Amino acid sequence: MNHEFMILAETGEEEIFYCTNCDFAVKKDLVPVKVEDKCPNCQSDLIKSKAIEVGHIFQLGTKYSDSMQAYFLNKEGNSKPFIMRCYGFGVTRLLSAAIEQKHYENQITWPIQISPFKFHMILINSHKEKLKQIAEELYQYLLKNNIEVLYDDREISAGIKFNDADLIGIPMIGIIGNQILKTKEIEIKNKIKNKKDLILKEDLLDYITTESNI
Structure with missing residues (x-):
């Protein structure tokens, strides 16, 4: 299982469909969705949009913990492998997304949280x-x-x-x-x-x- 985090942006390389009512969203190349389709969760309309991927989370399971012998003792005292996950953030993509979210002709505005100067x-x-x-x-x-x-x-x-x-x-x-x-x-x-x-x-x-x- 994996989850990708997207920011809507006209310059984005990804194409997604998202619900106008709930938090359902899906990448176009992963699931065959059309604009006329309805949200599978709430039956509201779907909107097609370009987006920038800024984060990615996916499960690794016990594949690497088994190979590294990374174990813990559970409450019964039995040795079990850690269940691992991977969390990735695209730093350069975050900058692109920040500019995309608040720009005008011939000017940008950095979010105060990541602005190089206050x-x-x-x-x-x-x-x-x-x-x-x-x-x-x-x-x-x-x-x-x-x-x-x-x-x-x-x-x-x-x-x-x-x-x-x-x-x-x-x-x-x-x-x-x-x-x-x-x-x-x-x-x-x-x-x-x-x-x-x-x-x-x-x-x-x-x-x-x-x-x-x-």
């Missing part, structure tokens, strides 16, 4: 020393509080930085610009909740921590 900080007008000083202090402060930060202080146009940020896909982007000099506020592009916020710089750590705990 926060992407973009410094605008990096030639201004005061802004640079504030950004550097914030960067060091966040690092000391165990927040992984991608800090972009390159001396290039803001547009290129924003485009790169969308392509990289860190779920929270903070813009350090003239706004912080006027009102001490940072503009946050929160891609987790698809919104923009203005946050006082002293509240930034709490904001990132709260929004990351989803």
Whole structure:
């Protein structure tokens, strides 16, 4: 017996049928199913879809435990072989599936749980020393509080930085610009909740921590 774990994705290499009402699903190449067929569990409609396989579990039985003499004593004191199973996860497929689940034209958003950084900080007008000083202090402060930060202080146009940020896909982007000099506020592009916020710089750590705990 084996079970495969799939994520629905238009770019997937697998074809599956799944029930619209219960948790029944089956691979097209394993069972001869047609779209007009009904779910064998609840008689609801089936939907055909592309999918990415991200996990696989199957029973090994006692084949390897017998050959390795891997035994245990049961409650009667008798020697028995362990019943073994195998659990596999496709790490690269998980990344593909994560991108597939939340992407838009020319941009992606990593799930916060696997994002390489929690926060992407973009410094605008990096030639201004005061802004640079504030950004550097914030960067060091966040690092000391165990927040992984991608800090972009390159001396290039803001547009290129924003485009790169969308392509990289860190779920929270903070813009350090003239706004912080006027009102001490940072503009946050929160891609987790698809919104923009203005946050006082002293509240930034709490904001990132709260929004990351989803």
